[in-house]
Amino acid sequence: MTSNFLYGANVHANGIRQHYLRYGGRGPAMILIPGITSPAVTWGFVTERLATRFDVYVLDVRGRGLSETGDALDYGIDTCVADIAGLAAALKLERYVLAGHSMGARFAIRLAARDSRHIEKLVLIDPPVSGPGRRAYPSNLAWYVESMRECREGADVETMRKYCPTWTDEQLRLRAEWLHTCNEKAVIDTFNGFHEDDIHTDLPKLDVPTLLIAAGKGDVILPEDEAEIRHLNPSIDIARVNGAGHMIPWDDYEGFFAAFGTFLGSRLQDKTTAALATQRVKQLQGA
Template sequence: MSTYLYGANVHANGIRQHYLRYGGTEGERAGRDAVIIIPGITSPAITWGFVGERFGTHFDTYVLDVRGRGLSEASDALDYSLDAQAADVVAFAEALGLQRYALVGHSMGGRIALRAARSHPKGLTRMVLVDPPVSGPGRRAYPSKLPWYVDSMALARKGCDAEAMRQYCPTWTEEQLALRAEWLHTCDERAILASFEGFHTDDIHVDFPEAKVPVLLMTAERGDVVRDEDVEEIRGLLSSVEHTRVGDAGHMIPWDNEEGFYSAFGTFLGAPLAPKA
């Protein structure tokens, strides 16, 4: 049975923010913190729907379209900086009146969550950073290359099917490829260029010592985004951080090892993301 409730828009931080909601507040979910999922650089909320479905079984869950992606606002005048994206998340939670919530951010979304936590927003209780790029000024580059994003978006804007998208995501299922082929065109290239540049110009390491809530760092066994030495550096900046590595997974962890992804949360969010029956 689906846990999907609805998709909606809210005006927050001066823009239209679109989101998908799963689960609601009935039953055991009523006593647990809500969860806001922040996807990565070219992942509209709908592509995280399968994750939202599982989270919705246990938590009141909101999957965001980051500005410039999906059905959220996009324009040539919009600020696509990390600071603006972080302010969006804080304003989103406030606009929906969430009293207690956790942030789960994947890749770029992890960087957004960490920057949002820097302002110590009321209601934020914990956060999970899923394989966040640790690139930045004077650091090694993010391993994915810009043409991978630009070329696949250009293909999607023309119109393509799942098979055409397979060259960019060869291990994905037919359903996952079809969703990406359908929705990738909604990623504003200006937003993606700004965010990719930010991977190399924004220093997120200064944000770790400012985190005042429990933090779980989840990393992929493959993909070279977060190495062992990066984990140790982060531990030096935030000694309380918890770390778990998901085996048999690259950067797109829930696509590569979905059950391993859910298991890696343990009880960090207040309840385990139990396996499918």
Template sequence: MSHYQYGAQVHANGIRQHYLRYGGRGPALVIVPGITSPAVTWGFVAERFGARFDTYVQDVRGRGLSQAGDDLDYGLDAQADDVAALIRALGLNDVTVLGHSMGGRIAIRMARRHPDLPLARLILADPPVSGPGRRPYPANLPWYVDSIRAAVHGMDADAMREFCPTWTEQQLRLRAQWLHTCDERAVVQSFEDFQRDDIHRDLPRVTVPTLLMGAGRGDVVTDADADEVLSLLPDARFTRVENAGHMLPWDDEEGFYRACGDFLGCPI
């Protein structure tokens, strides 16, 4: 039985925000995807969380069905304010925010800028820990730009396999279908902001229990990175999903759910 409820839009933080809702019961959980992941691509994860949580997946501005445009601010502060405004617009309380990759950085900035939000927990799934004076995020911008342009032109799963060779046919089809909705300008700015924004300065002001999750087969969050983050976060723990690369639930879905469930205190 599917836990999908509906997709909807709200006007929050001055823009149109689109989201998908799953479950409809239990504590509130908001998923903030990464740099080129429209909400629909996290549907399989939201289905699983929807069995126990009232789950919302946001289309980050410039992605999916949320507002995009040349005049839109795609900076981290605006993205963080979007999540806070979405939570308020939906009237959610005691919210767990799960941010993957870029979404993890958004969650950190959101918690710092909006200390009055009714947050319960944060889950930071393999967030880039790059910033001024730090090692760069270990990915290449042309990979994102080239794949987006191919999707805008029109591509199928076979063409997408060139960019994501380990993904399943279903995953490739979904990405090929939706990647064209990722605004190139938004993606380029977000990628470049990985090196410009200093999220480490935000960490001491994140006061809710936080799980930092790293990929066992990736180098986005090293052990040294995790140690530094934990030294700055007042209430945090670290875990690795040993059999996953950066796209954690795509690579090791059950390992990802176990890590989340251990932190949330219930099986996912």
């Protein structure tokens, strides 16, 4: 079975080297921004299906994966948003769907609120709704820091299982291989930004078709948060994957794609890509 993965590449944009993975190569463009400790490669099993309909570029956010890193870099939300805009410009993407998970969704909100000229549609996957004067993000910073430190020393599947007990061996193996690439300062700065940056002031400014996909478990977006988002911007479509935690496609792969409905056109619910994801993981491990 043939993979939709095309290649990985680097561009110089917003003053740094940015690495991305490209899948599909056909259809409308999509930029996918992963979460706080998710290098682009860990989203391959999701992107394989998206790439049946879209030309998908998955970004290694600065300080993660193979993009530029180091303690001297700025990891604030506005700088990372400028990275995304710079990437799109460097790739000459005039129009694109912008999708982001967790941290990536917060970046997507800020970018679309400030300049949506190039954004066709917006997909927000369980963005943290913490901020100044709000309840804390439910994940613990130590969980991230300790798992990254173990991976820097050399971790295996069993090491990762204690942090992500519901994941498959393939998913755990990929995380063990790549988590060490996440810069500790980048992750700490981002985590602090979850509590310091106010994305709620951006939500009323969103003027492109927007879908929010919320996890039914994990307490990132509670029913009262959903009600506030609807109040701030009634045009936002909201779908909830009831059986999934914050890492939605890891917990309920088919439920994740079902949540899109027809937002991106025809439904994304075909069952042809699970084998492709496994194949791609094996290719990366053998590289």
